[in-house]
Amino acid sequence: MNYLPKITLAQLPTPLHGMPNLARSLEFSGKLYIKRDDLTGLAAGGNKSRKLEYLMYDVLKQGADTVITTGGLQSNHCTQTIAACKKLNLACHVVLSGKEPETFNGNLLLDLLAGATVHYAEHRSERDGQMLALAEDLRSRGRKPYVIPLGGSNALGTVGYVMAMPEAVRQLELMSIDCDRMIVASSSGATLAGMVLGAKMTGFKGRITGISIDRVATGEEAFPPELADLANRAAALLGLDISLSPDDFELEYGYLGEGYAVVGDNERNAVRLLAQTEGLFVGPVYTGRALGATIDCIRKGKWKNETLLFWHTGDTAALFDYGEALVTT
Numbered sequence: 001m002n003y004l005p006k007i008t009l010a011q012l013p014t015p016l017h018g019m020p021n022l023a024r025s026l027e028f029s030g031k032l033y034i035k036r037d038d039l040t041g042l043a044a045g046g047n048k049s050r051k052l053e054y055l056m057y058d059v060l061k062q063g064a065d066t067v068i069t070t071g072g073l074q075s076n077h078c079t080q081t082i083a084a085c086k087k088l089n090l091a092c093h094v095v096l097s098g099k100e101p102e103t104f105n106g107n108l109l110l111d112l113l114a115g116a117t118v119h120y121a122e123h124r125s126e127r128d129g130q131m132l133a134l135a136e137d138l139r140s141r142g143r144k145p146y147v148i149p150l151g152g153s154n155a156l157g158t159v160g161y162v163m164a165m166p167e168a169v170r171q172l173e174l175m176s177i178d179c180d181r182m183i184v185a186s187s188s189g190a191t192l193a194g195m196v197l198g199a200k201m202t203g204f205k206g207r208i209t210g211i212s213i214d215r216v217a218t219g220e221e222a223f224p225p226e227l228a229d230l231a232n233r234a235a236a237l238l239g240l241d242i243s244l245s246p247d248d249f250e251l252e253y254g255y256l257g258e259g260y261a262v263v264g265d266n267e268r269n270a271v272r273l274l275a276q277t278e279g280l281f282v283g284p285v286y287t288g289r290a291l292g293a294t295i296d297c298i299r300k301g302k303w304k305n306e307t308l309l310f311w312h313t314g315d316t317a318a319l320f321d322y323g324e325a326l327v328t329t
């Protein structure tokens with residue numbers, strides 16, 4: 001395989017440790033571990049840091065002076081991208097879906113503190129068009145923009161999570177943990193696609209379960225073909241002789257709740273239970289939903305006696321914009 005060049009933005013390896021109190025409180029017959037990708041150390045941390053190590057290398061290589069990317073109002077991806085840009089002396093524009101709020105909290109507060117130029121797109125479907133128009137405008141004014149897609153999910157971003165697998169597998173070996181299943185929140189796809197490809201690359205024998213945050217299994221917007229395509233394009237970049245099909249991706253689709261970034265009982269209860277048993281915090285949009293799904297599957301006896309590794313992909317800064325939804329009196 002080819003090792004692709006990257007720049008260092010994340011503190012790696014991230015810690016991996018047990019969650020015995022949570023396991024006990026669920027009367028779980030198996031074991032529970034957590035991989036702390038919330039502690040990557042870029043802005044408030046999270047999974048986008050690993051992707052950005054490869055993406056930002058390419059930004060510099062292309063000689064760009066401005067990065068444009070997109071996400072939701074509380075996008076972790078946008079905040080980490082902005083932080084990376086500041087560190088590398090690049091300008092950064094973000095297109096956030098939603099209306100400009102009256103107060104600035106959580107990730108959006110960090111975005112503004114770091115001096116990003118924030119644009120708002122009323123509808124999600126307008127984001128890509130707005131990014132292209134912005135790039136065109138910057139180019140006409142002599143700038144060199146570089147567009148990073150939603151969530152940093154292209155082939156290069158996927159490589160970040162392919163390379164996370166040897167790191168995790170090595171930690172599991174050193175700690176003598178026989179991991180049956182890794183669980184991770186999945187939305188724009190590169191994280192799960194990279195992990196499944198990385199599992200094949202390293203010979204990891206356990207399963208990998210994605211928790212869909214806002215994606216569906218079938219129809220025109222079907223997620224698995226997209227995941228396979230991302231993984232296969234990353235495999236080509238890495239010179240790996242591995243080919244994945246949509247069937248290689250195992251996801252739970254039953255936890256979409258009331259929609260993207262809407263906190264319900266599932267998220268609220270998971271955030272609170274983890275905080276109250278382990279003193280750890282998951283976020284409202286991604287990791288709270290994914291941990292809630294994990295807890296539900298455990299309670300339904302789905303993963304009896306298994307050793308589970310939950311990937312904490314970040315999202316904790318977003319908590320500060322969800323106080324009302326998370327604390328009920």
Ligand SMILES: *Cc1c(COP(=O)(O)O)cnc(C)c1O
Pocket residue numbers: 046047048076077151153185186187188189190191192283286287313314315
């Ligand atoms: C973006 C994000 C995810 C999903 O990762 P994808 O690569 O977009 O599928 C999961 N958790 C958090 C905290 C995220 O910000």
